[in-house]
Amino acid sequence: MGTVAVPAVMTIAVDIRLLFPGPPYITAWPGHALSIFPVVELCRTPVFDYPCFGGGRPSSQLGSLLAALLVLAAAVLIGWVAIRWALRPLGLVSTVVDELGPGNLGRRVRLSGRPGDPLKQLADSVDGALDRLAAGYEGQRSFASNASHELRTPLAVQRMLVELALDDEDSTPDLNRLGSLLLRANERSERMIEGLLTLAESERGLTAREPVNLADITREVLALHADTAAARSITITAELAETVVLGDSVLLERMIGNLVHNAVKYNLPNGWVRVELADRPSITVANGGEVIPAAVAPTLFEPFRRMAGERSAKQGGSGLGLSIVRAIATAHGGTATARANPDGGLTVEVDIP
Structure with a gap:
């Protein structure tokens, strides 16, 4: 020491x-x-x-400190870039899953890499799940389409036989009354089958697109329902902008027809219907009628879903009208929403890009 x-x-x-x-x-x-x-x-x-x-001097020590900070920043930047590059396949998987839809079930990740790579195994598992999902969905659509086609022929034959029986001069009043009931039941079945076919076709997506003037189609649909509305003293008002979209004219006419048909059918006597076609483009159909709970309105797009009210039950119907509307809107890349009116009735808005 x-x-x-x-x-x-x-x-x-x-x-x-x-x-x-x-x-x-x-x-x-x-x-x-x-x-x-x-x-x-x-x-x-x-x-x-x-x-x-x-x-060294203080300036030398400060330079060493700055150099160390630069090295640290470079290391952080390189690490961030490396992590982003390594996790790039996860972004691809997320993009593919987000783009899936009824009309777009063919997208796959198809990631290349080593067989033992965990990210490649994840991507392959996602592709396999999408393959099974697409196969099941396509099988369901094919069944609905094929079953509808097979049922159309016997229903047409049945309707023809009933009409022939009603035209017979020797038929009794009871037979005529029974025949009329059979015809109405047959018409409901045919409408349901036609609705299933349209639903299946619209969910397949559009095979071709052409310019369609929605205002012209809407005017034609309103003319077809004018007599029915007048018979029930229902007032129809329309504000139509000259809107042109790219799509399937047959499906778009069916979509607008279903909206107007439902607005007239599920209305009250002396009621009202308002149709608006905007430049966005979007079409809005509102009508008076029974009070609908706010939580129930969005569920009306589900297949075979109908209101449980007494008046709605008497009107009948297959419960496919709004389901077809939503399917056709989705096939065109659009959306369909429904909301209950405070004073009764429903407002349905369809936006098409």
Whole structure:
């Protein structure tokens, strides 16, 4: 142990623990000598001047600090880029899944890479699940389409036989009454089958698009329903902008026809129907009628879903009208929404890009 006297260059008391085995430390007080226990080589220099570290100046130390910060920033940037590149397949998987829809079930990830790569295994699993989903969905649509086609022929034959029986001059009043009931039942079945066919075809997506003037189609549909509305004293008002979209004219006519048909059918005597066609383009059909709970309105797009009210039950129907509307809107890349009117009735809005 020893003592080395050094002129004090510090203005405050210091107690620095040295980082090596043993209890040595340095003490200094203003105006006193510096004591070291045990004796070690001392850097005799004012504060911030450290000759023992290479004789550098404060500017040299600041440069070293900046260089270290630059290296750290570069390392962080390189790490971020590397992580983004490594996780790029996850973004591709997310994009493919987000773009899936009834008319677009053919998208796949098809990621290339080593067989043992976990990300490739994940992408292959997603592709397999999408294959099974597409197969099941296509099987369901094919069944609905094929079943509808098979049922159309016997229904047409049945309707023809009933009409022939009603035309017979020797038919009794009871037979005529029964025949009329059979004809109405047959018509409901035919409408349901036709609706299923339209629903299946619209969910397949559009095979071709052509310019369609929605205003012309809407005017034709309103003319077809004018007599029915007049018979029930229902007032129809229309504000139609000359809007042209690319789509299937047959499906679009069916969509607008279903909207107007439902608005007239599920209305009250002396009621009202308002049809608006905007430039967006969008078509809005609103009507008066029974009060509909707000939570029920969005569910009316579900197949075979109808209101449970007494008047709605008497009107009959297959419950496919709004389902077809939504399917056709989706096939055109659009959306269909429904909301209940505060005073009764329903407002349906279809937006088509």
